[in-house]
Amino acid sequence: MLIIGIAGGTGSGKTTVVNQIVKQLPTDEVCVISQDSYYKETHNLSYEERTKINFDHPRAIDFELLIKHLKDLKKGKTIKQPVYSFVTHNRTEDFLKTHPRKVVIVEGILIFNNEELRDLFDIKIFVHAETDERLIRRVRRDITERGRDIDEVLNRYQNTLKPMHLQFIEPTKNFADIIIPNDRYNTVAIDVVRSVINERL
């Protein structure tokens, strides 16, 4: 099994890069785990309280469960990946049955921040896009796909996203084996990653 970690700031294009890599592999050879699925369960909080959570701080993530699931996949076990809702800011009751595959891709903003998780990756990729580009993409995406309005996105950006990015995400670029510049669609980088995967398999 080859475990690939794909990190990078919000809006850098991690999901897009993952989809491009997945597209080039047979469906029964790859599975994807998203760090977003592992936001801590907060059923004890009201919706109002949940909107105030700092989702860009490592303590918001249930790394324990994420690491356990990755180790289970390594042992050949199928896992029940939680399904998260960006609308309710909470895990749903649903699960996504995720089977062990030859290639396991884990993507998320903070996945290189946790040492135990980081050590499980065979290949570490960091997707980079300029700050303004990421903010523009985030505004567009959160309004169209995540039920937010412009004030919510910009307030969150100023209050938590930007400082957390500088403190916990950008420094983890140093752990990367490959950095993908993604201000534009970078097909050459995807080809390089595909060759590395084929070589390592």
Ligand SMILES: Nc1ncnc2c1ncn2[C@@H]1O[C@H](COP(=O)(O)OP(=O)(O)O)[C@@H](O)[C@H]1O
């Ligand atoms: N290279 C790119 N050029 C323009 N838009 C992009 C590019 N990569 C991603 N996007 C768009 O930016 C938004 C955020 O991308 P996404 O892959 O969801 O980022 P992340 O998973 O890192 O938050 C999406 O709407 C996506 O279509």
Ligand SMILES: Nc1ccn([C@@H]2O[C@H](COP(=O)(O)O)[C@@H](O)[C@H]2O)c(=O)n1
């Ligand atoms: N309820 C939530 C949970 C997380 N976020 C934001 O999602 C970002 C991480 O996801 P990407 O797909 O963009 O990598 C992170 O920056 C959180 O602020 C949210 O808005 N609401």
